[in-house]
Amino acid sequence: MTILQKVTALLGEGAVLEAGTDRVPRIAPGSPDAVALLLGTAHQEGWRVRTEGAGTWLPSDAPADLALTTRRLDRVPAVEPQDLTATAEAGIGLDQLRQQLADRGAWLAIDPPGLGGRTLGSVVATATAGPLRQGFGPVKDHLLGVTFVTGDGRMVQSGGRVMKNVAGYDLTRLQAGGFGAFGVIVLVHLRLRALPRADVTHLLEGSRDELTQLAEDIAAAGLTPAALELVSPALARRDRWVLAVRLVGSPTLVAADEAGLGAATGGGGRFTALRAEEAHGFWMRLAEGLAVRPVTFRTGGVPAASDELLDLLQHQLGDEWISASPAAGAIRWSGDATADRLQRLRRTLAALEVPLTLERAPWAVRHAVGHFGAYREGAGPLVAGLRRTFDPGGALVVATDGE
Amino acid sequence: MSTLPRALAGDLAAIVGARHVRAAPAERATYAMDGLPTHRCVPGVVVLPGTREEAIAVVRLLATHGIPFVPRGAGTGLSGGALADAGAVLLVLTRLNRILKIDPANRLALVEPGVVNARLSAATRPYGLHYAPDPSSQSACTIGGNVAENAGGPHCLKYGVTVNHILALEVVLASGETVKLGSPGGEPWGPDLVGLFVGSEGNFGVATRITVRLTPLPRAVRTLLADFGALRAAGEGVSAIIAAGIVPAALEMMDQSCIRAVEASVYAAGYPCDAAAVLLVELDGRYDAAVEAEAVAVTEILKRAGARAIRSARDEGERERLWQGRKKAFGAMGRLSRDLVVQDAVVPRSALPDVLETIAGIAERHRLVVSNVFHAGDGNLHPNISFDATDDAMRARVEEASSEIMAACIAAGGTITGEHGIGLDKLRYMPLIFDAESLGAMLAVRRVFDPEERVNPGKVVPVHACREWTQGSRRRAQPRGEPVGAV
Numbered sequence: 001m002t003i004l005q006k007v008t009a010l011l012g013e014g015a016v017l018e019a020g021t022d023r024v025p026r027i028a029p030g031s032p033d034a035v036a037l038l039l040g041t042a043h044q045e046g047w048r049v050r051t052e053g054a055g056t057w058l059p060s061d062a063p064a065d066l067a068l069t070t071r072r073l074d075r076v077p078a079v080e081p082q083d084l085t086a087t088a089e090a091g092i093g094l095d096q097l098r099q100q101l102a103d104r105g106a107w108l109a110i111d112p113p114g115l116g117g118r119t120l121g122s123v124v125a126t127a128t129a130g131p132l133r134q135g136f137g138p139v140k141d142h143l144l145g146v147t148f149v150t151g152d153g154r155m156v157q158s159g160g161r162v163m164k165n166v167a168g169y170d171l172t173r174l175q176a177g178g179f180g181a182f183g184v185i186v187l188v189h190l191r192l193r194a195l196p197r198a199d200v201t202h203l204l205e206g207s208r209d210e211l212t213q214l215a216e217d218i219a220a221a222g223l224t225p226a227a228l229e230l231v232s233p234a235l236a237r238r239d240r241w242v243l244a245v246r247l248v249g250s251p252t253l254v255a256a257d258e259a260g261l262g263a264a265t266g267g268g269g270r271f272t273a274l275r276a277e278e279a280h281g282f283w284m285r286l287a288e289g290l291a292v293r294p295v296t297f298r299t300g301g302v303p304a305a306s307d308e309l310l311d312l313l314q315h316q317l318g319d320e321w322i323s324a325s326p327a328a329g330a331i332r333w334s335g336d337a338t339a340d341r342l343q344r345l346r347r348t349l350a351a352l353e354v355p356l357t358l359e360r361a362p363w364a365v366r367h368a369v370g371h372f373g374a375y376r377e378g379a380g381p382l383v384a385g386l387r388r389t390f391d392p393g394g395a396l397v398v399a400t401d402g403e
Numbered sequence: 404m405s406t407l408p409r410a411l412a413g414d415l416a417a418i419v420g421a422r423h424v425r426a427a428p429a430e431r432a433t434y435a436m437d438g439l440p441t442h443r444c445v446p447g448v449v450v451l452p453g454t455r456e457e458a459i460a461v462v463r464l465l466a467t468h469g470i471p472f473v474p475r476g477a478g479t480g481l482s483g484g485a486l487a488d489a490g491a492v493l494l495v496l497t498r499l500n501r502i503l504k505i506d507p508a509n510r511l512a513l514v515e516p517g518v519v520n521a522r523l524s525a526a527t528r529p530y531g532l533h534y535a536p537d538p539s540s541q542s543a544c545t546i547g548g549n550v551a552e553n554a555g556g557p558h559c560l561k562y563g564v565t566v567n568h569i570l571a572l573e574v575v576l577a578s579g580e581t582v583k584l585g586s587p588g589g590e591p592w593g594p595d596l597v598g599l600f601v602g603s604e605g606n607f608g609v610a611t612r613i614t615v616r617l618t619p620l621p622r623a624v625r626t627l628l629a630d631f632g633a634l635r636a637a638g639e640g641v642s643a644i645i646a647a648g649i650v651p652a653a654l655e656m657m658d659q660s661c662i663r664a665v666e667a668s669v670y671a672a673g674y675p676c677d678a679a680a681v682l683l684v685e686l687d688g689r690y691d692a693a694v695e696a697e698a699v700a701v702t703e704i705l706k707r708a709g710a711r712a713i714r715s716a717r718d719e720g721e722r723e724r725l726w727q728g729r730k731k732a733f734g735a736m737g738r739l740s741r742d743l744v745v746q747d748a749v750v751p752r753s754a755l756p757d758v759l760e761t762i763a764g765i766a767e768r769h770r771l772v773v774s775n776v777f778h779a780g781d782g783n784l785h786p787n788i789s790f791d792a793t794d795d796a797m798r799a800r801v802e803e804a805s806s807e808i809m810a811a812c813i814a815a816g817g818t819i820t821g822e823h824g825i826g827l828d829k830l831r832y833m834p835l836i837f838d839a840e841s842l843g844a845m846l847a848v849r850r851v852f853d854p855e856e857r858v859n860p861g862k863v864v865p866v867h868a869c870r871e872w873t874q875g876s877r878r879r880a881q882p883r884g885e886p887v888g889a890v
Contacts, residue, residue: 082646082753083782127595138589140598141567154872156844157837162749163781164564164821166553166602167829167836168863169845173566173598177591194648222619222689250648250697256690300590302509329509329588355592372593378582383593385851389872390844400593 003047003065010041017069020060024050028072032089032147032155032186038068039184040153043393049151050397051180053119054093057126057291061363062397070121073186078161079104084192085144085161090121090185106192109136109226111283113290113323113332113359121185127177128298128359130287131246134325135226140176142191148175148183151391161189174386177357179371181398182390196248201227201279202261202271204243208319211243212307212326214265218245219303219327221264223257227283232322235289235334236282244282245271286323289334293321295361296334297342301354303329309354316345332359339368343402350374363399370402405431405447406490407470415450415492418460423498425449434478434493435486438540440742440792442483442827446473446493453498455515455573455611462609463579465492471857474605476517476548479540481745482826484552484604484862491860494609496547502526503612510617511570511587516547516610523615532617535562538822539730550610553602555822557653557729558685560780562618564822566601573612574600577853587614599848604824605859607852621652621687625698626716626725629682629705630675634658634763634775637680638756640708641779644684645752647704649697653685654780655729658759661736661774661787665728668735672728673721678711682779683729732776733787739772740789744801748809750817752782761811762786769800769807783821784812809835830865839870847872 001009004025008016011034017026029035042049042065050064054071070091078087081104088097094108095116101108111130112123124146127139136142145159148171158171175185204211208230215228227246236242247257261271274282290296301309306326313319313333321334337345342365346356358371375383380401387400405426412426425431426448435445452458465472473487474494487493499515502523506512507530514523520541524533537556538544544554550572555564562568571585585597600607631637637656644654657665662674662681674681682705686697702713716722728735736743750758759775762784766773777785786808790801809819809832819825819832833842846869849856 080751080753082642083751084645085751137563137567140595141563150844154840154844157841158844160749160818160836162751162817162821164555164559164749164778164783165818166822166824167818167820168825168833168842169603169606169848170553170566170598170601171844171848173595174848176595176598178594182594193650194646197648222622224689250693250700252696253688253690253693256693260689298590300586300588302506302511302588304508305588330590353586354588355586355590357590357593375592376583376586378576378580379584379592379596382582382596382851386594386848389847389851 006041007038007066010037020067022061024064024067026067026069028069030072032073032149035068035149035184035186036153036155039149039151039395042066042395043152046393047395048397049395051184053091053122054117056115056118057122058360059362063363064397068184070119070184070186076100079106081106084194086190086192087161088120088188088190090124090188091119093117094120094123101192102195105195107195108142108190109193110139110142111287113287113296115288115291120188124176124185124188125178125180126359131227131229131244131283131323131325133330134228134328135224140173143172143176144189144191146172146175146185146189147187148185150183151395152393156183159189163191179398179400180396181387181400198251198254199246199248200254200258201274201282202245203274203282204271205238205240206243208241208310211241212310214243215326218261218264221260223260223264225257228325228327230324230326231286232319234320235286235323237285289321290323290332291360293334293336295337295365296332296359298330298332298357298359299349299354301329301352303327305329305352305354306331312348317341339365342369346374366399368402370399372400373402407447407492408468411468411470412448414464415448415461418464419450419452419457423451423453437478437480437483437485439481439483439745439828441744442486444486444488446487447489447491449493449495451495451498455499458494458496458499458609458611459575459579459581461494462575462577466577466579469855469857471860473859474551474609476545477519477543479544480548480552480826481747481823482820482828484824484826484859486827496609497545499611505530507532509587511614512617513612513614514546516545516550516613518546520544520546520549527617528620531620533620534568534615535618536565536568539733546613546615547610550601550613551603551605552822552824555778555783557655557778560654560778561650561652566598568616569597569601569613570616571614572597572600572610574608574610576608577855577858585614589616604826604863606849606863608858622689623691623694624685624687624722625694626722627684627698627701628674628714628725629684629710630678630712631680631682631709632678632711633709634680634759635756636709637682638759640682640705640710641755642753643704643708644701645780647700649701651684651701651780652687653683655683656775656777656779657681657729657732658775660772661732661776664735664738664774665732667738670728670731670735672724674728683725729776736774736787736789739774740791742790742792744788744790744805746786746788746805746808747820747823748784748812748817749821750782750784750812750815754815754817755779755782758784758811758815762808765804765807765811769804771800771804773804781821782817825863827862833865834868839868842868843870843872
């Protein structure tokens with residue numbers, strides 16, 4: 001029997017989707033149990049499996065015997081607006097989830113790069129936070145728990161559905177940003193916020209140096225914008241660099257923040273307030289723009305080093321496609337870069353205590369560079385040990401460490 | 404009686420100095436409990452290193468001999484998590500108490516594990532910053548202990564728990580190897596091993612250096628005290644605030660039993676003794692007008708929920724009194740009985756009114772005094788059971804009531820601990836919320852960090868309930884705290 005025949009016998013014809021251009025069979029299990037069945041079988045048979053969501057972020061190009069897509073895991077079993085929590089399967093598109101939450105007055109304060117149809121599982125597995133990281137923290141801070149299936153088909157639950165939980169080790173945080181190396185996330189318990197009653201975006205164009213200084217001034221003044229994003233001209237589709245400030249909350253708070261913004265930046269009137277539809281378009285284009293070029297990575301340094309890191313990126317790779325939260329020390333770069341240059345950059349950054357996480361790239365680059373790497377003292381063996389624990393047969397094709 | 408090799412105390416003394424090794428029975432007995440009075444366990448020997456290098460040398464010595472050990476901070480934990488038995492060494496880290504760096508520009512600090520929580524906030528206050536997690540024991544508990552337990556506190560509702568404030572760690576593993584996790588900017592080098600380590604209750608190693616995030620002090624604060632005639636109404640008030648999208652800095656509840664204990668103590672805060680419950684609500688932010696508007700909104704919500712009266716602290720002195728009553732409530736409850744079990748569980752916030760009624764019913768059925776003082780905004784309950792440990796029958800009733808309270812919280816969609824940890828005390832409840840596969844996964848992860856399971860053995864994961872993930876466990880020790888009586 002071929003792999004396809006075995007999988008069809010296992011999960012039924014409904015689970016078999018049309019293969020991609022590389023003809024790797026694409027399997028869409030319809031339930032978490034089916035994922036466990038598939039991975040358990042893959043482990044026994046020695047099949048190598050790549051995990052996909054909607055296929056809009058990471059290229060579907062890793063060499064594998066089959067592709068497991070979570071796209072049929074698209075249910076939202078629970079939305080609890082009273083508790084501001086929700087439970088969703090990993091394959092639901094983020095735009096679809098957002099709409100369901102908004103209908104109940106709830107909001108997931110995550111705005112990752114990529115297309116709106118990107119799956120929740122993809123966002124969690126890659127921990128790709130967007131500009132809202134400034135006000136609401138990284139992706140992991142929005143998770144209450146996950147259920148995942150290991151490379152040998154074991155279903156593991158971590159965390160729960162409540163706001164505080166220290167029962168057992170926090171395997172949820174291992175999965176958030178694990179790039180699927182420690183299992184396939186099938187279910188996510190989310191921490192929500194109430195849909196903000198006021199949500200405004202202000203833009204200012206200028207030189208990078210001037211805007212970086214302004215971002216520092218805004219943070220130093222104690223303002224707490226939801227987003228404080230420095231965007232390169234090409235990405236912002238403007239002539240100059242842009243500093244985008246997003247303020248959310250109660251109308252009173254936002255009005256006070258707007259006044260504070262003017263005071264912190266040398267008087268009002270410098271920023272331009274966007275109309276609601278303009279703001280929506282601006283943030284959407286920014287997110288989508290980071291999925292256009294072949295390579296995207298993120299770095300995380302201390303806030304005071306942001307300017308120096310931007311200089312370094314400009315010098316080594318160019319700065320056409322950059323979106324950064326200087327006050328949070330986070331920078332996302334997108335463009336075209338060879339594996340060799342990325343490896344060199346990672347080594348340079350590591351000497352500055354700045355990790356570089358490769359978020360998306362063609363397989364050849366991912367394989368050579370790895371999503372992670374440049375571990376600090378003693379951490380490499382721990383990561384390798386965790387990998388062996390959760391994928392003892394090496395069924396999951398993930399370029400964790402590079403060559 | 405210690406079952407450790409006779410030469411060990413001398414070997415330890417050669418590293419840390421003889422006065423920092425406690426080997427006499429009376430000295431060791433001092434460390435037989437943590438903040439939970441229901442488990443007692445006398446360590447084989449106690450060692451207090453004074454530097455990072457000494458701590459690492461001690462761990463390496465113990466690795467050489469394959470001796471189990473238990474890291475301990477100030478011993479204020481509430482789960483029996485920092486107890487070592489006669490076959491293990493207690494590694495007390497309170498002398499590693501230096502604040503190594505405060506970096507106001509990047510809002511971070513580098514500290515040793517024995518730094519007391521409140522001391523760090525005091526040291527950073529001149530920079531307009533503080534360390535946000537504020538457990539009730541913050542005047543004594545250490546940052547290292549907070550990391551091990553992923554400690555919370557009243558203001559974690561808005562600012563997050565310990566894990567949200569730890570950027571990087573230097574850890575010495577059971578093998579004696581040191582590892583560096585995380586980065587000063589908070590971005591992990593790969594998977595989030597800092598997040599995995601925080602809350603691992605000492606099972607993964609000993610944090611010897613901790614980089615924490617500092618948070619700006621709020622410029623505007625309003626502290627409200629709402630007085631309710633019914634516990635249920637207070638619970639409904641909490642749900643209504645959360646559902647309205649308001650995130651107070653803190654949202655705490657105390658019931659009548661707790662209020663009366665506080666008001667009869669030196670910590671009297673002026674709480675209304677005839678109230679069935681009070682809510683302590685703190686709102687903060689940068690702008691006075693915005694905070695005031697939220698205070699007005701909260702006041703309206705609480706009135707609609709049935710608050711009899713709501714008062715706002717007029718000045719910092721009154722605010723501090725209101726908070727002191729809350730934070731010292733556990734101490735004040737010492738007036739009610741000679742012993743107290745501080746329980747810890749979490750439920751969905753909308754379930755609070757029902758669960759509080761259920762707990763009251765459990766208390767009544769078992770003829771016990773249960774006082775509630777807790778982080779209502781997070782749904783993090785602390786039912787406190789007053790009892791007399793010398794009364795065997797009463798201890799048995801406490802045991803049954805505790806189990807029933809946990810079962811009620813789980814049935815409501817909650818969990819068995821929000822901030823105190825599993826330790827020894829809650830091992831038995833772990834199979835109620837995790838299946839054998841998930842428990843097995845946790846054990847397997849622990850073995851990646853500590854293959855011999857020598858650090859804080861016998862805690863967190865009930866080994867008997869795990870599905871085996873790897874062949875041939877190499878466990879060498881499985882000490883258990885001996886319960887004080889049956890509790």
